[in-house]
Structures are given as C-alpha cells and as structure tokens.
Amino acid sequence: MTAVAELPPARGPLSGAVRDILLGSPPDAGPLLDEAASADPFGEDLQLALYLAYEPHYRGFRGVPDTREWDLDLLRLRAALEEAFLGALREAASGADDVSAELDALLVEPVEGRGVSHELMHDGTWERMREYLAHRSLYQLKEADPQAWVIPRLEGQAKASLVAVEFDEFGAGRGTQVHARLFAGLMQGAGLDARYGLFLEFAPAVTLAPVNAMSLFGLHRALRGALVGNFATLEITSPPGARRMAKALERLGAGEECTRFFTEHIEADAVHEQVMRRDVIGDLLDREPELAADVAFGIRASVLLESRWEEHVLGAWREGRSSLRPGAPGISRPAPPR
Numbered sequence: 001m002t003a004v005a006e007l008p009p010a011r012g013p014l015s016g017a018v019r020d021i022l023l024g025s026p027p028d029a030g031p032l033l034d035e036a037a038s039a040d041p042f043g044e045d046l047q048l049a050l051y052l053a054y055e056p057h058y059r060g061f062r063g064v065p066d067t068r069e070w071d072l073d074l075l076r077l078r079a080a081l082e083e084a085f086l087g088a089l090r091e092a093a094s095g096a097d098d099v100s101a102e103l104d105a106l107l108v109e110p111v112e113g114r115g116v117s118h119e120l121m122h123d124g125t126w127e128r129m130r131e132y133l134a135h136r137s138l139y140q141l142k143e144a145d146p147q148a149w150v151i152p153r154l155e156g157q158a159k160a161s162l163v164a165v166e167f168d169e170f171g172a173g174r175g176t177q178v179h180a181r182l183f184a185g186l187m188q189g190a191g192l193d194a195r196y197g198l199f200l201e202f203a204p205a206v207t208l209a210p211v212n213a214m215s216l217f218g219l220h221r222a223l224r225g226a227l228v229g230n231f232a233t234l235e236i237t238s239p240p241g242a243r244r245m246a247k248a249l250e251r252l253g254a255g256e257e258c259t260r261f262f263t264e265h266i267e268a269d270a271v272h273e274q275v276m277r278r279d280v281i282g283d284l285l286d287r288e289p290e291l292a293a294d295v296a297f298g299i300r301a302s303v304l305l306e307s308r309w310e311e312h313v314l315g316a317w318r319e320g321r322s323s324l325r326p327g328a329p330g331i332s333r334p335a336p337p338r
Contacts, residue, residue, distance in 0.1 A: 005197020007061045012045025014091075017077060018052040022064045026073040036080035040086035046081055047205040047212060051138075053078040054215040057140055059196060063152075082216055089213065093300040097293040099285065102300060103277055106236045116313050117244040125188070125250050126335045131323055132197040133187050134331065135207045135313070139214070140183040141196050144169035146211070149218030150227045154280075155287060161226070161279035163262070165235065166274045182261040189258040191336040193329060202328035206312040210305040217298060225291035227283055228276075229298025235272040237306075242266045302326070 006022070010016035010323045017032050056069035057062060095102075120129060139146075142165055149161060152180060171177035184194035217227035242265035249259045285292055316323035324331070 003006045004060055004062045005055070005170065005195075005200060007064065008048070008201035009018045011048045012039075012043075014049035014081065015052060016076075018049045018074065021074045022052065022056070022061060022068055023063075023070060024068075025177055028157060029073060029076055030054075032077055033062045034055055035079045036077065040082065041084045042205060042209060046084060046206045047208040050078070050081045050216075051200065051208045052084060053081065054125075054212065054219070057215070057219065058145060061153050061197075062094045071234050085209075085212065086216060087184055089304075090297065093295065093297060094303045095300050097179065097296050098282065099292050099295050099299075100250075102296045103232065105236075105282075106233060106299070106336060107304070109240060112159045114274070115241075116310050117241045117248070119249040119314060119317065121244040121251070127332055129248065130190055130192055130331045130333075131313070131328075133190055133192055134328055135203060135309070137183070137187065137194070138197075138207055139211045141180050141194070143179045143183065145180075146218040147227060150231075151209045153221050153224040154228075154284065157283040158228075158287070159279045161275050161283070162231070165231075165275055165280075168272070173305035177264075178338065179261070182264060186261040189255055189336065191330060191333045197222075197329060199324075202325045204312065204323070206305075206309045210302070210309065213301055213305055222250060223294060223298075225284070225288075225294030225299065226298030228241060228291075229295040230302045232276040232281060232295075233299050233302040234331050237277050239266050239273070254336070302329060309326075 007019060010019050013035055014032065020027055031276060036049075045287055052061075053074055056074075058070075059065060073278065116132060120132060124260070126133075145285065147162075147169075148166055151159060153164070169174070169179050171179070171181070177182070187194040214227070214230055217223045225280050242262040246259045246262040246266065249262070281295060285295065313323040322328070322331070
C-alpha cells in the first residue's frame with residue numbers, strides 16, 4: 001500500500017480545472033465558479049473534482065507538491081464545489097431534527113434483506129467481491145482518517161470517547177492492526193492490487209460522494225455535528241454488514257487474511273455503537289444542543305449516499321455489467337488459491 005496515488009484523468013471541466021491547479025496551471029476562475037453552481041452536484045465531474053481537491057489533505061498525488069494543499073485557487077474552487085454539494089445534500093436528506101429517532105432507525109435491518117452484502121453472501125462471485133472491494137478501497141484504505149478531523153473540535157467526554165473509538169480504528173497502538181492495513185491485506189488476499197488510490201480512476205460518482213461527504217464534514221468546524229452523525233452511522237450499521245461479508249468470503253473459500261478485516265469490525269463496532277450514541281453524541285448535545293439538527297442531518301446524509309451506492313451496484317449487477325467504470329485492473333482474475 002503506497003502512500004501516494006496517481007492523478008486520474010478528468011471527467012469534465014471541473015475535475016479538469018482542479019487537476020490543472022494541482023499541476024501548477026490554474027485556469028480562469030470566473031467561468032469555473034459558474035460551472036460549479038450549475039453542474040450536477042452528484043455527477044461524475046463535480047464529485048471527482050471534490051475528491052481531487054480534498055486528497056492533498058490526506059496523502060496527496062504523485063507529482064503534486066505538498067504545498068498545493070493550501071493553494072488559494074484550489075480552495076476558492078473547492079468552496080464553490082462544496083456549496084453545490086452541501087446544498088444538494090441538505091435538500092435530498094431533509095427531515096426532522098430528532099437524533100434519537102434517526103439513531104433508532106439505523107438499528108432496523110431492511111425487511112427485504114437484499115442489499116449488496118446480502119447479494120454477496122448468497123450469490124456473490126469473486127469478480128463481484130473484487131468489485132465491492134475496489135469501490136470500498138476509496139474509503140477503507142484511509143479508514144477513520146476523515147473522522148479524525150473532528151477531534152480538536154470536540155470537548156470533554158465527547159472528545160475522549162471519540163478518540164477511544166479512533167484508537168481502535170488505528171489498531172490500538174499496533175501498526176499491523178490498523179484497519180486500513182487490514183483492508184489492504186483483504187484486497188491482496190482476494191487477488192487485488194492494494195495500492196492507495198489505484199481505483200480512484202474507476203470509481204463512479206456514487207462511490208466518491210460518501211467519501212467526499214466525510215471530508216466535507218470533517219474539514220469544516222461548522223459541520224462538526226454532521227461529522228459525528230456520519231461516524232455514528234458507520235459504527236452502528238457496520239456489524240450486521242461485516243458479519244454478512246465474512247460469511248460471503250468464507251463461502252468463496254477465502255483465507256483468514258481476507259475475513260479478518262470483517263470479523264474485527266463485528267466485535268469492535270458493536271461496542272463502538274454504544275460509545276458513539278451515549279458518550280459522543282450524548283455529551284456533545286448536552287454541551288451544544290443546537291447541533292442536534294446537524295447530527296441528524298449527518299446521519300440522514302450518510303444513509304442517503306450509501307443507499308444511492310447500493311442501488312447503483314445492484315442495478316449494474318442485475319443488468320449483468322460491472323458497477324465500476326471501464327478498465328479496473330484485476331477484477332476478472334481467477335479465484336485466488338484456497
């Protein structure tokens with residue numbers, strides 16, 4: 001798992017402009033700001049542009065100077081992209097400000113039980129499993145990094161408890177147990193290249209949007225409530241899906257290097273669910289009750305974006321086609337040896 005990704009090709013004028021800025025050739029900003037306001041906020045061009053604009057805050061791109069992280073042209077364009085995306089998210093994920101009701105809803109498994117993890121558990125092939133892993137690699141290879149941005153924005157028990165959850169995500173002090181590293185081992189065991197950012201070029205907008213939302217919420221103090229809602233959603237909904245994914249891999253004959261990532265989440269996130277609900281959200285809202293609306297929004301937005309991703313993947317599979325953009329490497333390899 002290398003630390004630096006390659007810059008992917010642009011998907012339109014916005015991602016092309018961000019790419020140019022990162023490479024030191026900033027275009028005229030005026031028309032781009034208008035383009036950002038009129039572009040599809042969930043579309044391929046804007047979502048890739050946002051992802052490219054956020055990545056310098058993480059591990060960066062090969063050939064892009066680290067100083068580009070705070071480039072004023074980049075930040076100006078990113079602000080316009082964020083405004084469009086956040087506005088669309090608020091409209092699409094509108095609802096009441098009842099945090100308890102939103103959290104309770106996360107504990108209810110859909111009656112039909114045919115999400116992506118259900119599909120893989122019952123009928124998954126290695127090809128579809130690898131597609132799933134390629135999608136998820138955009139977040140899982142930097143798992144819990146976006147949420148770490150909120151730590152200095154919290155106080156008291158909320159801060160202490162969120163750090164405790166992050167401590168587990170980062171391997172509880174053991175580098176070999178960092179969850180991102182466990183995911184890389186899962187990818188390698190499944191026959192995939194686990195280089196950081198390799199699948200960015202092949203990830204559709206519905207895959208980029210949930211990761212972009214995490215970065216958006218994490219990098220803005222004003223959205224700290226939404227980030228806490230997002231993190232709680234991930235921790236509460238993780239154990240049932242992780243259990244199904246472990247069963248899917250076992251059915252395919254995968255080894256322990258593959259299943260370990262998911263079995264770790266079954267146990268750890270069951271505890272994290274209570275910590276996030278009682279100690280993080282509870283203490284945060286005791287201190288800042290006015291953030292309830294943003295916490296509830298963060299939960300709804302996370303559920304919305306995950307649902308859009310699931311619909312895309314399942315729709316592609318029902319039609320017998322790949323859910324990734326064309327050319328993703330290693331997806332159709334033979335099954336790895338048992």
